[in-house]
Amino acid sequence: MQVRCVDAGSCNGCEIEIACAFNPVYDAERYGARLLASPRHADVALVTGPVTRNMAEPLRRTVAAMPEPRLVVAVGDCAINCGEFAGGYDVEDAVSDVVPVDLAVPGCPPRPDEIISALRRVTGR
Numbered sequence: 001m002q003v004r005c006v007d008a009g010s011c012n013g014c015e016i017e018i019a020c021a022f023n024p025v026y027d028a029e030r031y032g033a034r035l036l037a038s039p040r041h042a043d044v045a046l047v048t049g050p051v052t053r054n055m056a057e058p059l060r061r062t063v064a065a066m067p068e069p070r071l072v073v074a075v076g077d078c079a080i081n082c083g084e085f086a087g088g089y090d091v092e093d094a095v096s097d098v099v100p101v102d103l104a105v106p107g108c109p110p111r112p113d114e115i116i117s118a119l120r121r122v123t124g125r
Helices: 013-021 056-065 075-082 112-123
Strands: 002-007 044-048 071-075 091-093 102-104
Touching: 002 013, 002 056, 013 044, 013 071, 013 112, 044 056, 044 075, 044 112, 071 075, 071 112, 102 112
Parallel strands: 002 044, 044 071, 071 102
Antiparallel strands: none
């Protein structure tokens, strides 16, 4: 499974936990997940943060560029319901209000093992 990460406006806490999920300690690659840069080859998009006004259209385009069947995973409380940033002047909305979300991983930020568990859930591994 190829994974594309998209920071839609987060504080970077979830990105640090995603990076930890792919480090040698947690090793998400042993379950077949691999980070990549291009959405054109991605099966799953991990989206973090509330979607800011400047990131709404790039997020839509990233998800549209992914081949079918594609999955979108909202990572962290901010991606799920805007968290601390709810009502902010530059916040568009939660990820599910911008693109369809298949799975949500709650937490501020979620632990690496929770992120891996979500990836395993969507892949069946």
